[in-house]
Amino acid sequence: MAATTESTATPPGELKIVQDATCTFCGCVCDDIDLTVQDNHITEAKRACVLGKAWFLNHSIEDRPSCLVDGKPATLEAGYDRAAQILTTGKYPIIYGLSDSPCEAQRVAVSIVDWINGTIDTTTSVCHGPSGMAFQGVGEVTCSLGEVANRGDLIMFWGSNPAESHPRHFTKYSLMPKGMFLPNGRKDRTCVIVDVRRTKSAKAADIFVQIKPRADFEGLWTLRALAKGIDLDPKVVLRDTGVELAVWTDLMARMKAAKFGVIFFGMGVTMTRGKHANSEALLALTRDMNAYTRFVAKPNRGHGNVTGADNVVAWRTGYPFGVNHSRGYPRFNPGEYTTSDTLANGEADCGMTIACDPMANFSQPARQHLSSIPYIALDTKETPTTRAAAVAFTVATYGINTGGTVYRMDDVPIPLRPAFDSPHPSDFEVLTQIERRVKKIVGITS
Amino acid sequence: MPETFILIPGRTSDQGCGISEGKFLEKYQREINTLQVPPGDMARLGLVDGDRVRLTGEDGQVVEVNITPAKKDELPEGMLFIAYGDISSRLMGGDTHGSGMPTSKGMDVRLEKV
Ligand code: SF4
Numbered sequence: 333m334a335a336t337t338e339s340t341a342t343p344p345g346e347l348k349i350v351q352d353a354t355c356t357f358c359g360c361v362c363d364d365i366d367l368t369v370q371d372n373h374i375t376e377a378k379r380a381c382v383l384g385k386a387w388f389l390n391h392s393i394e395d396r397p398s399c400l401v402d403g404k405p406a407t408l409e410a411g412y413d414r415a416a417q418i419l420t421t422g423k424y425p426i427i428y429g430l431s432d433s434p435c436e437a438q439r440v441a442v443s444i445v446d447w448i449n450g451t452i453d454t455t456t457s458v459c460h461g462p463s464g465m466a467f468q469g470v471g472e473v474t475c476s477l478g479e480v481a482n483r484g485d486l487i488m489f490w491g492s493n494p495a496e497s498h499p500r501h502f503t504k505y506s507l508m509p510k511g512m513f514l515p516n517g518r519k520d521r522t523c524v525i526v527d528v529r530r531t532k533s534a535k536a537a538d539i540f541v542q543i544k545p546r547a548d549f550e551g552l553w554t555l556r557a558l559a560k561g562i563d564l565d566p567k568v569v570l571r572d573t574g575v576e577l578a579v580w581t582d583l584m585a586r587m588k589a590a591k592f593g594v595i596f597f598g599m600g601v602t603m604t605r606g607k608h609a610n611s612e613a614l615l616a617l618t619r620d621m622n623a624y625t626r627f628v629a630k631p632n633r634g635h636g637n638v639t640g641a642d643n644v645v646a647w648r649t650g651y652p653f654g655v656n657h658s659r660g661y662p663r664f665n666p667g668e669y670t671t672s673d674t675l676a677n678g679e680a681d682c683g684m685t686i687a688c689d690p691m692a693n694f695s696q697p698a699r700q701h702l703s704s705i706p707y708i709a710l711d712t713k714e715t716p717t718t719r720a721a722a723v724a725f726t727v728a729t730y731g732i733n734t735g736g737t738v739y740r741m742d743d744v745p746i747p748l749r750p751a752f753d754s755p756h757p758s759d760f761e762v763l764t765q766i767e768r769r770v771k772k773i774v775g776i777t778s
Numbered sequence: 779m780p781e782t783f784i785l786i787p788g789r790t791s792d793q794g795c796g797i798s799e800g801k802f803l804e805k806y807q808r809e810i811n812t813l814q815v816p817p818g819d820m821a822r823l824g825l826v827d828g829d830r831v832r833l834t835g836e837d838g839q840v841v842e843v844n845i846t847p848a849k850k851d852e853l854p855e856g857m858l859f860i861a862y863g864d865i866s867s868r869l870m871g872g873d874t875h876g877s878g879m880p881t882s883k884g885m886d887v888r889l890e891k892v
Pocket residue numbers: 355356357358359360361362379380381382383384385498499500501
C-alpha cells in the first residue's frame with residue numbers, strides 16, 4: 333500500500349500536471365486522463381468524458397469532520413473503537429458496498445468479515461450479480477477490451493446504454509478505434525443495439541432492434557434457435573419478442589458471418605424479470621456462436637472497481653458476492669446472503685457500508701431495516717446513508733487522493749495515480765484500524 | 779382511473795454527473811424526480827409538461843413525481859422512464875426472487891394525475 337500513503341502535495345498556487353491519471357467513475361477505467369491540479373483542486377481533466385469531468389472537477393477537499401459518531405464530530409480513534417464494538421456485538425453483521433474502493437481496501441474488508449463470522453456482499457448483487465450466477469452455470473467466453481478494439485467487427489449492445497453510462501466506450505474500446513485487423517476503425521465494424529427503448533446509444537447503431545419490454549429471454553432464445561437452424565413460427569416470434577422473425581434471421585446471418593463478434597450487455601438484461609436466466613441465455617448464445625466463429629460476451633460494469641470487488645471477494649472466499657461466514661467457512665447463496673435480502677428480510681442486526689448508498693438505492697423495506705440497526709458508513713461525501721449511520725467516516729477519494737489498484741471491466745488491473753492529498757483517511761486506513769480492534773475484541777491478537 | 783404502464787429506470791448523463799456534483803443539489807434532485815412519459819400517452823391522458831402524477835408500484839408503494847414528455851421516439855407508448863434514484867428505488871419491491879436483485883427495470887406501475 334505504499335502508493336496510498338505517498339504524498340502528492342504541491343506548494344500553494346503552483347500548477348501540477350498528473351499524466352495518465354485513472355478515472356474511476358465507470359467501469360471503462362480510462363487511464364489516459366491528464367489532470368491539471370492547483371491548490372487541491374483539479375481544474376482540467378483532459379480526455380475525460382462528461383461523467384469523468386464531473387467526477388474530477390467536483391472533488392475538492394470535503395469540509396466535513398473525518399468522523400461523526402451518532403451525528404456528532406468525534407476523533408478517528410473514538411470512531412474506530414465504536415465501529416469495532418458495533419461489528420462484534422451483533423449476531424448477523426453485514427458488510428456491503430466496496431465497488432468504489434481500491435482492491436487493497438476491499439481485501440481488508442473481507443478479512444474483517446472473516447474475523448466476525450459475518451456476511452459480505454458488494455454492489456455487484458444489484459447490478460451484474462445475476463450475470464455472476466450465470467457465469468457459474470454457463471461459463472464465460474470472454475476477452476480483453478484491447479482485443480475488442482483490435483479485432484471486434486460485429487459489436488452488439490444488449491440492454492446497455494453506453495452513450496450515457498460509459499461515454500468513452502465507443503471511442504476508446506468498441507466502435508471507433510482503428511485496430512490491428514480493423515484499419516478503418518468504425519467503417520470496418522457493424523454495430524447492433526438491442527433495447528426496449530430508443531436510447532441515446534441507438535444513434536450509434538447500424539442496426540437497432542427494439543424488443544418488447546421483458547422479452548430479452550425470448551429474443552435471446554430466438555437467436556439460439558436460429559443459430560442451430562431450427563424453424564420458428566414468425567407469428568409466435570413477433571408475439572413473444574415484438575420483432576419480426578426476418579430481423580432476427582438477418583441478425584443471425586451477420587453474427588455467423590462476423591470474424592469476431594462481441595455482445596456487451598447491461599442491466600437491461602439483469603434487472604428485468606428473468607434476471608440470471610436472461611444472462612444465462614446471453615452467455616449460452618455466445619458459447620453457441622463459437623461453433624461458427626469467434627464470439628465473446630462482456631458485461632458493461634458500472635462502478636470503477638466493481639470488477640475488483642468481484643475478484644477480491646472471489647479470491648478470498650471462493651465466491652464473488654453474497655458470502656456468509658456464520659458457520660466459520662464461506663457459503664454463497666444469492667437471494668439469502670445478498671444485502672437486499674438480509675436487510676429487507678430483517679435479518680442483519682448491524683453492518684458497515686463502504687462507498688455505496690443503500691439508503692438511496694435500496695427498496696423501502698431494506699432501507700427501513702437499515703435505518704433501525706447500528707451501522708458504520710464510509711464515503712467520500714455526505715449521502716442519505718452517511719446521514720443515518722451510527723459512525724460515519726469521511727474518506728479520501730480513490731484515484732484522486734489515494735493510490736492503489738482497480739480492475740477495469742475486462743478484469744485488467746490498473747494502477748491509480750492520485751492528484752492531491754486529502755486530510756481525510758483512506759478506506760484502507762479506516763478499515764485497517766477497525767480490523768486491528770476487531771481482532772483484539774474477538775481474541776485473535778492481544 | 780389509473781392506467782398501467784411499464785417503468786424503466788436507468789442511467790442518464792445528468793444523473794451520473796449529479797452523483798459527483800452532490801446528491802443534495804438541485805441538478806441531481808431534478809433529474810431523479812422527473813418522469814419521462816411518451817408524448818402520445820400524455821396527449822391521450824390530457825397531461826402537460828410539469829404535471830404531477832402519482833405512481834403506484836406492484837407492492838402498493840406510492841410516489842409522486844413531475845412529468846416531462848420523452849424525446850421523440852425514445853419511448854414507445856405504454857412505457858415510462860425515470861433516472862435511477864430515490865423514486866425508482868421506492869418502486870422496487872423487497873423480494874429478489876432468490877437472485878439478490880430486486881426487479882428494478884420493467885416494473886408495472888399505475889399512473890394517475892394528482
Ligand atoms: S468513460 Fe468512464 S472511466 Fe472513462 S472518462 Fe468517462 S466516466 Fe471516466
